[in-house]
Amino acid sequence: MMRKTYLTYSLLTISLCVMGSTSWAAGEHDGSLNDASSADVDRTISFEAGDMWFDPEDIQVTAGETIKFEISNTxxxxxxxxxxxxxxxxxxxxxxxxxxxxxxxxxxxxxGHDMAEGAHGGQMPSITIGGGETKTLVWTASSDVDSLEYACNIPGHYESGMYGDINF
Amino acid sequence: MTRSNIITHPLSRRQVLKGGAALGLGSAAAIGLSPAWANPWGRTNVYSKGVEEGPVVSLAIRRESIPIDGQEASTFSINGTSPGPLIRLKEGQDAVLRVTNLLDESTSIHWHGLILPPEMDGVPGVSFAGIAPGETFTYRFPVRQNGTYWYHSHSGMQEQLGHVGPLIIDAAERETFRYDREHVILLTDWTFEDPMSVFRNLKTMEGYYNFQERTVADFFADVRQNGLAPTAEMRGMWAKMRMSSRDIADVTGSTYTYLLNGHSPEENWSALFKPGERVRLRVINGSAMSYFDVRIPGLKMTVVAADGQPVQPVPVDEFRIGVAETYDVLVSPEDDQAYTIFAESMDRSGYARATLAPREGMQAEIPDHRQIADRGMEAMGAHGMTSMDHSTMEGMDHSGMSNMQGMDHASMEEMDHSAMSNMEGMDHSNMEGIDHSDMSGMNNMDHSNGMAGEQRNMLASGMLAAGDAQPGSRYGQVGIGIDPDERRVLVYRDLKAFRHGPTAASPDASLNCTSPATWNATCGRSTARSLAK
Structure with a gap:
């Protein structure tokens, strides 16, 4: 049930992105995305978020795979x-x-914190992590795209190189 | 010749791939005659004689005729070039810099922005005696920092005649950003006059090089816009102070040719990139007298370092760079097109220019000159009392100013600004008893320049919050002559460190009291404290 929800959610996200839609309806933020039980998760990927980089700088995923990201902001x-x-x-x-x-x-x-929290409409799976914190995000790779990005879009961060490729 | 010489932090696969491609192209473009930082492919030609790699570097200073903007110019050269070669050091090295004076006068090199023992600072008469003709002086110091810096003569007027050069220190650890290519952008101002005569002219007549003073035509234009009385009053005010509202720069484009990496705007030096690359521009203002407003129309610039220090990234469209400042910015040109790197002098009397392009020989449109700015009274430290416009004051919160009744501005016509010499940092927080109801005569007031910083900083008590800038500080404002609504312009308040310095923690937490270079008064106090224990 849980997994199905996420799959739908992510498919919705992708189709919206593909259509280039800019209607960012209010959506879930990080909280509820973190509750998946470990049984639903195919794989856990540990991430480090630093100033200003992600480690790793790209990942390989399989369509339909449910991934738990554990992101430590160091x-x-x-x-x-x-x-x-x-x-x-x-x-x-x-x-x-x-x-x-x-x-x-x-x-x-x-x-500021407010901006990062409130800025995106929530259509893209996202999570905000304060300095020194670790948070998790569960996400299911959709089956109709072949590349995505993970990124930090706080002004200047992406431009400094804070993004990576998700290759299918 | 590996990529690791170019990018010092751990490489991503992306960077290795791109670097490989860049190297292939770079060696094809390698000329070997110009310094590597002048090579349009950036630091891909590591064999170029123009880069002096540390830790041991030898530099010879000569008086030499070198063409500038197509004319013979008598410059001070360093290893045969002016401006001088890029000196490239690495954090953690022990630098040995031998400077040989082949002039018939004393010389020196000051390593601008470097933390080093005082006797290595290169200031004649202060840190050492200078380098006599024929003498070789050896500078030795541990390299304790990284980033973009520059060096220049600290003797006579040598700096004005091209005795300057870029200095880069590669970081020992991963930097706070990644990039695929880098270019040095060194801005200088060149005059074919003898700098001593420029100096003499200024002493004789302060506006000697200012050909943009206000005219009768300006007067009538102002009358049309503001009315006769306010215009006459403003003119009168400036006249009474015996100052000019267009005193923006002492030495202007009327004598200066503004250079970028030693090249005039007409020569159009090109910095090359491949579309999709992230390019680090290390912008250095090595000029003697000129402030520049730098922009690259069509590209966002992300400021990642200021004066060699990493800062939280700020995407901007334009930034002002003062004399001796350095900024590192990242740009990501995606398209196969040329972009103009445009560095307009603050008084709009000229510009330096280069082209950022995927190939040699390209150029993009050169932006129109902006008008020279007119200084208002805020230049004297007043808060924009000259042409005040309240329309931009939305969001101003006066709720903290509890006791404002009774201030009478009715008599402000008599205000004499001639004595306003030291009004920076004026504190309005104690303006008890102010009544603005009678401000009929104060049309055209512009508070957007003076009050912006103050509105947020006042607490309900009318006091400043701890750590806030003084009211009247203009860290949050763009410089004179820039329209903040036109584009996003860097302001000093944007520049934030990644972490607070040691002083913000416990006083003796991270102090290094073991060497003279790092010793300070706090070391003395903490030593006394540990002795007392």
Whole structure:
């Protein structure tokens, strides 16, 4: 049941991305994605998120596989881990950039926790990890795409190289 | 010749693949005559004679005629080039830098931004006696940092005549970003005049090189826009101070040719990339007198380091670089097209330019000159009292200013600004009893420059929150002559370290009190404390 939900969820995500949809309906954020019981998970991948990199820098997955990501943020800054295709990541990045770059308020609000939490509409599986924290994200690889990216889209982080390829 | 010489952090498969491709192309493009950092393929030609790899480097200083912008120019050269070669050191090395003076006058090299023992700092009359003609001075110091720096003469007017060069220190550990290719972008200002006569001209007449003073035509334009009385008042105010509202730069494009890696705008030096690569530009302002506004139309630049120090990345469209500052920015050109690297002088009297392109011989559009800015009274430390516009003040919170009744601005016409010499850091937090209801005469007020920083920082008590900048500080504002609404411009407040320095933790936690270079007053105190225990 649980697994089916995630599969549907991720298929929905992918199809939305493929259509280039920008309607980011409110969706689940990290919390509920972490509750999958270990029985549903085919594989666990440990990730390290640093300032400004992910280790590993790419992963190989099989369509339909359910993966539990264990992401340790060993850096000093907050990071996010978002799965989506290149175009959707870029869209998300632009949005976060726009949210952060208001002038007139003295540039005070960059990179804050609120922004990272609230920015993306939740259509892409995502999780926000504070410095020193470890969080998990369970995700099922869809069967109708051949490449995705995982990325941190907090302004400047992707541009510094904080992303990697998911190869099918 | 391995990729690991180029990228110092652990390599990804992506980088190895791209690096391999780059090397193939790079060796094809290798000329060997120009320094490697001048090579359009970036640091792919590691055999070039123009890069001096540490830890042991020998440098010869000569007076030499080198063409600049197609004209014979009498420069100070370093190992035959001006600006000088790239000096490349590695964090953790013990650098040995031998400088031989082949001039008929004293010289020196100051390693700008490097942490080193005082006697190695290269400032004649302060840290050493200078390097006499015919003498070789050996600088020795441990390299304790990494990043983008530069070096220059600290003797006479030699720096103005090209005695400068880039200095890169490769990091011992993984950096906070990854990239596929790098280019040094060294900005300088060149004059064919004798720098001493430039100096003399300025002493004789401060606006000597300013050909952009306000004119009668400007006066009438201002009258049309602002009315006669305010215009006359502004003119009167500047006249009374005997200053110019267009005093932006002392030495301007009227004598300067602005150079990028030693090349004039017309020469159009090219930095090459392959589409899809992430390119690190190490931008250095090695000029004598000029501030530049740098942008690459069509590309976002992500600022990743300032003055050699890594900062939390900030994507921007433009940044201002002061004399001696360095910024490292990342750009990711995806398309097979040329981009203009445009460094406009702050007073808009000229620009330096290069082209970032996938092939040699390309160029992109050169942006239009912007108008020279007019300074307002905020340049004197006042808060934009000259042409105030309240329309941009949305979100300003006055709720903390509890006792504002009774301030009377009615008599502000009599205000004499001529004595406003030291008004930076003006503290408005104690403005009890202010009534703005009678501010009829203050049309055109622009608070967007002066008040932005203050509105957020005041607590309900009217006090500043600890750690906040003084009211009136302009760390959050773009520099003069830049329209913040036009594009995203870097401001100093954007520059944040990845972690706080040792001073933010316990006072003696990370102090290194073992060497003179790192010893400071806190070491003395902590030593005294441990002795007392």
């Amino acid at each position: 850096g000093n800054l907050e990071h996010e881990f978002v799965i989506g295709d290149k175009a959707a990541q870029e869209e998300h990045r632009k949005m976060m950039q726009e949210m952060s770059s208001g002038h007139g308020e003295g540039h005070g609000g960059h990179g």
